[in-house]
Amino acid sequence: MTTVVVPKSGGVTSTKAVVLRWLKREGDRVKAGEPLVELETEKVSYELESPSSGTLVKLIAQETAEVPVGEPLCEIEESAKASRTKKQEARNVPKDRKEIGPTKN
Secondary structure (H helix, E strand, C coil): CEEEECCCCCCCCCCEEEEEEECCCCCCEECCCCEEEEEECCCCEEEEECCCCEEEEEECCCCCCEEECCCEEEEEEECHHHHHHHHHHHCCCCCCCCCCCCCCC
16 A cells, blocks of 8 residues: 655745645546646645556545645555565566466376
């Protein structure tokens, strides 16, 4: 599970952001790098991208809410493919090699 938080904006001293508009809804599939939500600070409005691929399972902050930097906006459940990839990496199994179990004779 990935919790998406309000990021620190590089060089901007904002301590909070306002949720202007959700670009995705609960239950929607999202891809890493795809815009999730439009945020506004004192100096700039921007679209926050998804840090991972999966399903948007929970919107924590509602539109018009002021959310402090570092506080959660939503939760993404990673896709099965992404989870398998992480498990393979944890076992140091090359991605191009399939893991096989015991064979039946």
